[in-house]
Amino acid sequence: MKNIQLEQIIHEKLSPHLVKDYAPNGLQVEGKPDIKKIITGVTASQALIEKAVEKKADALLVHHGYFWKGEAEPIRGMKGHRIRTLIKHDINLYGYHLPLDIHPELGNNAQLARLLNIEVEGGLEGHPQSVAMFGRFSAPQTGAGLAKKINQVLHRAPLHISPVNQDKKIETIGWCTGGGQDFIELAVKHGLDAFISGEISERTTYTAREMDIHYFAAGHHATERYGVKALGEWLAEQHGLDVEFVDIDNPV
Template identity: 80%
Template sequence: MNNLQLERILNEKLQPQQIKDYCPNGLQVEGVQQVKKIVTGVTASQALIDKAVELNADALLVHHGFFWKGEPESIRGMKGKRIRTLIKNDINLLGYHLPLDIHPELGNNAKLAELLAIEVEGGLEGHPQSVAMFGKLKEPMTGAEFSKKINQVLNRHPLHISPENEHKLITTVGWCTGGGQDYIELAAANGLDAFISGEISERTTYSAREQDIHYFSAGHHATERYGVKALGEWLTQEHDLDVVFIDIDNPV
């Protein structure tokens, strides 16, 4: 497949023009025109790029790419080395950030809900492009039980902050993969029993304790493995492309 054609079909699927983002979505570094093998992964780290080189990939498709708003514009140091490796090996880099978080079928939020058996009810912000979601569990759980379930599903022991009533059962849940911890305020305002995100801030602890809501920090990387993996599987199923997902371990 032509690299620009690959970008077009990904854009058609993910509709990046519908959401304002902090980075460019789509083809970020142009490489060889004909794409036969694709590597997918969460972040375009040097380790993932080196693995793509090792596997003779023509394209690298990630959730966290380059050229973030506010970062230094110079291509030097760590970023320079990454981009030089891509260019030297003629590897295309495609990145999709918020469009891959919110996609109702392949998105990080959708896949996390599927894994945790949460019935999706809607966007926490009240519109289809919401980057935080809410839903309910089929059966109420204690905080300890839900923490155990997250651990089993993601292979990552979450940090659980209990409300003052630590025995409060969980039926309704809000979530935002990655760095979505501040949506806990909106989740609490909507009366949800629990909120999940990847990262936690110091202030999140007090929000959970004082607003009667369970909070689970399950890891930025761990909660965002599944969207890009599903996107690669979709490319294989729908477009017969050779795609392999590589998980570079990250404890955050």
Template identity: 80%
Template sequence: MNNLQLERILNEKLSPQLIKDYAPNGLQVEGKEQIRKIVTGVTASQALIDKAVELNADALLVHHGYFWKGEPEPIRGMKGKRIRTLIKNDINLFGYHLPLDIHPELGNNAELARLLDIQVEGGMEGHPQSVAMYGRLKTAISGEEFAERINKVLHRAPLHIAPEGANKMIETVGWCTGGGQDFIELAVQQGLDAFISGEISERTTYTAREMGIHYFSAGHHATERYGVKALGEWLADEHGLDVEFVDIDNPV
């Protein structure tokens, strides 16, 4: 498949033009025209690029790509080495950030809900493009039981901050994969029992304890493995491409 044709297919599926983002979505570094082998992964780190080279990939498709707003513009140091490796090996780099978080079928939030068996009810911000979602468990469970479920599904023990002075059961849940910890107060305002994000801030602990909500920090990387993996599987199933997901471990 032609690299620009692949970009069109991805853009049609993810509709990046509908959301304001912090980085360009689509083809970020152009490589060879014909794509047969694609490697997918969370972040275009040097380790993932090196693995793509080893696997003779023609394209790398990631959630966290390059050229973020506010980052230094010169292509030097770590950034220079990464881009030189891609260009030297003629590898295309495709990156999709927020469009891959919010996609209702293949997005990070949708995949996390599926894995944790949460019935999605809507966006916490009140519109379909919300980067934070809310939903309901089939049966109310304790905070300890929900933490165990997260651990089992994501293969990572979450940090669980419980509300003060209450043995509160969990039925309604809000979540935002990655760095979505500051949606916790919106989750409180909407009366949810629990909130999940990837990252936690120092202030998040006190919000959870004092405002009566269970909070789970499940890891930025761990909560965002599954959107790009699902997108790659969709490309393989729908368009017959050779796609391989590579998980570069990250404890954050």
């Protein structure tokens, strides 16, 4: 498959043109024109690039790519090293950020809901492109029980901040993978029992306690493994590409 064709196929699936993002979505660093082997991963770190080189990949497909709004523009230092490695080995780099968070089938939010058996009801922001979701469990959960389930599913023990009433059961829940902790107040306005995000801020602790909501910080990396993995599996199944997911450990 041609590299431009692969970009077109992913664009048709994820519709990045509908989303206002902080980085370009699509082919970010152009490599060889023909693609057979693809490595997928969360972030285009040097370690992931080296894995792509080791596995003789033609393309690297990630959730966190390059050229973020506000970042330094010169291609030097760590950024230069990464890009030089890609160019030296003729590897294409594709990055998809918010479109891969919000996609209703392959997105990070959709995949987290699937893993935790949450019935999706809608977007917290009230529109189809919402980056935070809400839904419910088929049966009420305890805070400790949900923390244990998150640990089992994501292989990462979450930080659980309990409301004043620690015995408050969880039936309705909101979530936003990655750095979505500031949606917690919107979750409270929706009357939800709990909220999950990847990252936590110092202020989030007090919000959870004072606004009577369970909060779980489950890890930015841990909550965002599954969108790009699902996208790679879809490409393999629907288009016959050789795709391999590589998980570079990240405790955050």
